[in-house]
Amino acid sequence: MSGAAWFAVVVASLLVLVGGTGFVWLSRTRTLARRVGSFSCWLVEAGEPSDATSARGVAQYGAVTLYWWRRLSIMPRPARTWSRSSIVVLERTVLPPVPGRPQAVVAHCRVVRSSGGPPREIRLQMSADAYAGFTSWLEATPSRVGRVF
Secondary structure: OOHHHHHHHHHHHHHHHHHHHHHHHHHHHHHHHHOOOEEEEEEEEOOOOOOOEEEEEEEEEOOOEEEEEEOOOOOOOOOEEEEHHHOEEEEEEEOOOOOOOOOEEEEEEEEOEOOOOOOEEEEEEEEHHHHHHHHHHHHOOOOOOOOOO
16 A cells, blocks of 8 residues: 555544544533533532633433532543432532623532532532522422431
8 A cells, every 4th residue: 555545544533533532422421511500511620729710511311419520521421420318518609690601609518429529519510591400409308307207
């Protein structure tokens, strides 16, 4: 095979790889956005001031778990999961309105990851409508009163 043929094979392989990855990402993003109980959500994980990480994603309410997927990923599993009973909203901040965008709210929360470990503080930025749904979901947590005979 000549050098030009090898070059064409490499370029075609790269195009197929990039196109396939793009297709998987678009399919995943569309599927996540169309799920019942899903909403667009920025996640800021607080650590040391220099360690804070921020990422755009999609969150979804489950029966007892909040799932969060990174937007720029092709992984099928959520990047973070928190049980409903481990999420405590510490404060809510309404951000100034931006023309052409829905009103945004930042929920400062304390959470315990489903995988365990010490409580962490996170900030979830979402639309005001998504925040109303989020707080309703949290308040709907079944509570145990004691033993029932």
